[in-house]
Amino acid sequence: NAGVMQNPRHLVRRRGQEARLRCSPMKGHSHVYWYRQLPEEGLKFMVYLQKENIIDESGMPKERFSAEFPKEGPSILRIQQVVRGDSAAYFCASSPGQLFTEAFFGQGTRLTVV
Amino acid sequence: KQEVTQIPAALSVPEGENLVLNCSFTDSAIYNLQWFRQDPGKGLTSLLLIQSSQREQTSGRLNASLDKSSGRSTLYIAASQPGDSATYLCAVFRGGGADGLTFGKGTHLIIQP
Numbered sequence: 001n002a003g004v005m006q007n008p009r010h011l012v013r014r015r016g017q018e019a020r021l022r023c024s025p026m027k028g029h030s031h032v033y034w035y036r037q038l039p040e041e042g043l044k045f046m047v048y049l050q051k052e053n054i055i056d057e058s059g060m061p062k063e064r065f066s067a068e069f070p071k072e073g074p075s076i077l078r079i080q081q082v083v084r085g086d087s088a089a090y091f092c093a094s095s096p097g098q099l100f101t102e103a104f105f106g107q108g109t110r111l112t113v114v
Numbered sequence: 115k116q117e118v119t120q121i122p123a124a125l126s127v128p129e130g131e132n133l134v135l136n137c138s139f140t141d142s143a144i145y146n147l148q149w150f151r152q153d154p155g156k157g158l159t160s161l162l163l164i165q166s167s168q169r170e171q172t173s174g175r176l177n178a179s180l181d182k183s184s185g186r187s188t189l190y191i192a193a194s195q196p197g198d199s200a201t202y203l204c205a206v207f208r209g210g211g212a213d214g215l216t217f218g219k220g221t222h223l224i225i226q227p
């Protein structure tokens with residue numbers, strides 16, 4: 001059973017470009033969480049999704065950021081018109097979705113905006 | 115708003131020592147607490163999960179305790195080894211399908227050979 005898979009592992013974008021980060025949850029997991037880790041900061045919750053539904057996006061910046069988890073395929077975190085402040089490590093976690101369950105994290109995507 | 119604090123921020127000890135990492139949280143209404151390990155440039159590895167109804171969990175040389183009423187958890191590492199060097203993160207889950215995990219900033223641990 002493969003773990004949570006994120007790609008790409010490293011992504012470089014110029015200011016103003018779009019960044020697309022992908023996350024494939026563990027097999028059997030239908031709940032996905034995205035977190036951001038800024039340099040010298042702790043991980044911060046961004047968004048919680050189930051298949052085809054955004055459950056909680058309270059941690060997501062209001063502009064330029066969006067997330068989806070389609071019926072088929074990976075979850076996508078999309079950042080439009082990237083700025084230098086978006087440079088961070090973005091982590092995805094998945095769980096079976098029940099209460100009291102353990103969250104499993106991917107290796108992260110390290111986004112660098114130049 | 116839930117806040118998680120980890121003390122100390124950094125710790126360096128000789129190999130073989132037993133050590134304790136501390137985690138405190140402001141809102142005791144949690145469903146579970148999870149300890150993770152993060153190696154430089156890598157992802158998070160789950161170490162221990164403690165449900166709110168539990169007092170402690172053990173895995174090998176690791177033991178985590180939870181005092182929900184006082185908002186505290188400790189991670190005890192016995193007979194430390196250089197391979198234990200990493201950043202240790204504490205995170206609480208409020209549950210109810212909202213917010214995900216709230217993380218502390220971590221304790222950066224170095225075990226000297």
